[in-house]
Amino acid sequence: MLLDVKNLAVSYGKNSVPTIAEVSFDLNDGEILAIVGESGSGKTTVIRAILNVLPGGGRVSDGSIIFEGKNLLELDAGGWRNLRGKNISMIFQDSGNMMNPVHTIGKQFVEYIQVHSDLDKKSAREMAIEKLELMNLPNPENILNSYTFELSGGMRQRVGIAMAITFQPKLLLADEPTSALDVTTQAQIVGELMFITRGSGAAMIIVTHNIGVASYLADNLMVMSRGRVVEYGKTNDVINHPQAEYTKTLLASVPEIGGRRYV
Numbered sequence: 518m519l520l521d522v523k524n525l526a527v528s529y530g531k532n533s534v535p536t537i538a539e540v541s542f543d544l545n546d547g548e549i550l551a552i553v554g555e556s557g558s559g560k561t562t563v564i565r566a567i568l569n570v571l572p573g574g575g576r577v578s579d580g581s582i583i584f585e586g587k588n589l590l591e592l593d594a595g596g597w598r599n600l601r602g603k604n605i606s607m608i609f610q611d612s613g614n615m616m617n618p619v620h621t622i623g624k625q626f627v628e629y630i631q632v633h634s635d636l637d638k639k640s641a642r643e644m645a646i647e648k649l650e651l652m653n654l655p656n657p658e659n660i661l662n663s664y665t666f667e668l669s670g671g672m673r674q675r676v677g678i679a680m681a682i683t684f685q686p687k688l689l690l691a692d693e694p695t696s697a698l699d700v701t702t703q704a705q706i707v708g709e710l711m712f713i714t715r716g717s718g719a720a721m722i723i724v725t726h727n728i729g730v731a732s733y734l735a736d737n738l739m740v741m742s743r744g745r746v747v748e749y750g751k752t753n754d755v756i757n758h759p760q761a762e763y764t765k766t767l768l769a770s771v772p773e774i775g776g777r778r779y780v
C-alpha cells in the first residue's frame with residue numbers, strides 16, 4: 518500500500534472542534550482517488566495535511582498518514598525535503614499563480630530541477646524540455662523563454678503539471694487542477710492527467726467539483742460533507758449505488774442527457 522490515512526483530524530487555530538475528523542482512506546500504487554463535496558467540506562484540508570502544507574494555525578490533531586510505511590506526521594524538515602517533489606508532488610489550481618511573474622518559466626523550471634537533483638544547467642534544461650513535450654506543449658524552447666502572463670491558462674497549467682511530474686513522483690496531489698480553465702481545455706487536461714498517471718504508474722488524489730471528471734478518472738471516490746467522509750468506495754459503486762443521502766443529492770444535480778445521467 519502506498520498511502521494509508523487513518524482517522525485523520527485537522528483543527529484550525531484555537532478551535533477545539535476539529536474542522537475535519539475521522540477521515541480514513543488508502544491508495545495503492547497507480548490508483549486514482551477523487552474527492553468531491555461542497556465548498557468548505559474539507560477537501561483542500563485533506564490534501565494539504567498529507568503534504569504538510571496546512572496554512573498557519575492549521576494542525577493535524579489526530580490520526581496517522583502512512584506513506585510507504587513511514588508516518589509523515591513524524592518527518593523532520595530534511596525528511597520533507599527528500600519527499601516533496603520527488604515522491605509526492607502537488608498540482609495547483611492555477612500553476613501560473615505559483616510561479617514568479619518576473620522570471621522566465623525556463624529559469625524557474627531549471628532552478629526547480631537543480632534544487633532536487635545534481636544536474637547541471639544544460640541537462641536540467643533538457644529535462645525541462647522533455648517534460649514539457651510530455652504534456653503536449655509545442656515549441657518547449659519558446660515556452661521556457663516565456664513569462665507566465667504570456668501563456669494561456671491551459672498552457673500554464675500544463676507547465677505546472679510538467680513540473681509536478683518531473684521526478685516521476687509516486688503520488689500526485691491535485692487540488693481542482695482544471696477548475697480555472699474553460700470546458701474544452703478542462704477536458705484535454707483531464708485526458709492528459711489520465712495519460713500521465715496511467716503511463717507512469719503514479720497514484721493521484723484529485724479534488725474536483727466535477728463529478729463527471731471524478732467518474733472518468735478515478736478508481737475510488739470519496740464524498741465529503743462538513744469535514745466528514747460521507748461515502749467512500751469504488752467509483753462505479755458510489756455512482757450507481759450511492760448510500761448516503763448527500764451523495765444522492767450530489768448525483769441528482771448532474772444533468773441527464775437523453776435519459777442517461779451524464780457522469
Ligand SMILES: Nc1ncnc2c1ncn2[C@@H]1O[C@H](COP(=O)(O)OP(=O)(O)OP(=O)(O)O)[C@@H](O)[C@H]1O
Nearest residue numbers: 529530536555556557558559560561562563572574
Ligand atoms: N486558513 C484557515 N484558517 C482557518 N480555518 C480554515 C482555513 N482554511 C480552511 N479552514 C476551515 O476549513 C474548512 C474547510 O476548508 P477547505 O478549504 O478544506 O474546504 P474545501 O472543501 O477545499 O472547499 P472549496 O471547495 O471551497 O475549495 C473551511 O470551511 C474553514 O472552516
Ligand SMILES: [Mg+2]
Nearest residue numbers: 560561562692
Ligand atoms: Mg478547496
